[in-house]
Amino acid sequence: MNEKRGNLIVISGASGVGKSSVIAEVLKKRDNLYFSVSWTTRSPREGEVDGVNYHFTDREGFEKRIAEGDFLEYAQYVGNFYGTSKSLVEEKLQAGQDVLLDIEVQGAEQVKVNCPEAILLFVIPPSFEELEKRLRSRGTDDEEKILGRLHRAREEMRESTRYDYIIVNDTITSAAEEVLSILTAEHCRTKKRIALIK
Numbered sequence: 001m002n003e004k005r006g007n008l009i010v011i012s013g014a015s016g017v018g019k020s021s022v023i024a025e026v027l028k029k030r031d032n033l034y035f036s037v038s039w040t041t042r043s044p045r046e047g048e049v050d051g052v053n054y055h056f057t058d059r060e061g062f063e064k065r066i067a068e069g070d071f072l073e074y075a076q077y078v079g080n081f082y083g084t085s086k087s088l089v090e091e092k093l094q095a096g097q098d099v100l101l102d103i104e105v106q107g108a109e110q111v112k113v114n115c116p117e118a119i120l121l122f123v124i125p126p127s128f129e130e131l132e133k134r135l136r137s138r139g140t141d142d143e144e145k146i147l148g149r150l151h152r153a154r155e156e157m158r159e160s161t162r163y164d165y166i167i168v169n170d171t172i173t174s175a176a177e178e179v180l181s182i183l184t185a186e187h188c189r190t191k192k193r194i195a196l197i198k
Contacts, residue, residue: 004096005093005094005096006032006034006092006093006094006095006096006097006098006099007093007098007099007117007119007183007186007187008089008093008098008099008101008111008115008117008118008119009098009099009100009101009118009119009121009183010101010103010107010108010111010112010118010119010120010121011023011100011101011102011103011121011122011123011167011179012102012103012104012105012107012108012120012121012122012123012156012159012163013122013123013124013156013167013169014123014124014125014131014152014153014156014157015135015149015152015153015156016125016131016134016135016138016149016153017123017124017125017131017134017153017169018123018125018134018169018172018175019102019123019169020102021172022123022167022169022172022175022176022179023035023100023102025172025173025175025176026100026176026179026180027100029176029180030098030180030183032096032097032098033097033098033099033100033183034092034097034098034099034100035100035102036084036085036088036089036092036099036100036101036102037051037052037053037054037055038054038055038082038083038084038103039054039055039056039057039062039065039071039074039081039082039083039084039085040054040055040056040057040062040080040081040082040083041056041057041058041059041062041080041081042054042056042080042082043056044056055085059081062074062081062083065083065085066083069086070085070086070087071083071084071085071086072084072085072086072089072101072110072111072114072115073103073107073108073110073111073114074107074110075104075106075107075110082107084101084103084107084111086114089101098183104156105156105159108120108163109162119164119165119182119186120162120163120164120165121163121164121165121166121167121179121182122157122159122160122163122165122166122167123167123169123175124157124160124166124167124168124169125168125169126168126169126170128150128153128154131150131153132146132150135149135150165178165182167179
């Protein structure tokens with residue numbers, strides 16, 4: 001085991017749990033952490049930048065990458081493909097950088113199959129009532145959409161038991177601190193440092 005190799009970290013969580021905000025806070029506080037930008041076949045939304053928000057490609061280009069085996073994970077969602085570049089992730093890990101993936105449960109399962117050493121984190125709210133309150137306070141969804149998100153959140157949260165760690169997003173700061181503590185601890189594992197005592 002190369003102690004200089006980075007860790008592959010997957011973060012998942014239910015809609016409305018504040019996962020993106022936690023990730024943004026972690027990225028502000030930790031150097032040497034690469035946030036993997038996914039590939040997609042969907043069109044850019046207003047304000048999105050290629051290579052920053054996503055790597056945008058057409059269906060033919062995406063399918064070519066699938067055929068070449070260049071996706072660590074990929075999925076189709078609402079008619080569009082989304083995926084994580086295996087070659088780019090591996091390049092960053094070999095360079096000693098930790099790589100952070102923000103992906104849903106199915107994608108996380110694929111990553112764990114392809115990279116058993118991946119560290120899986122699942123972000124949950126402090127309570128389901130708090131999640132409902134957060135979704136309602138946004139003021140962006142109608143009642144039907146809110147109920148749909150809550151139903152989906154319950155299903156997704158059942159999957160959290162398959163993850164290595166559960167992060168409670170009581171506040172963004174405390175949740176980010178939990179993530180940062182895990183990253184530090186993972187670098188202190190014996191298998192990462194055994195070469196130092198040989």
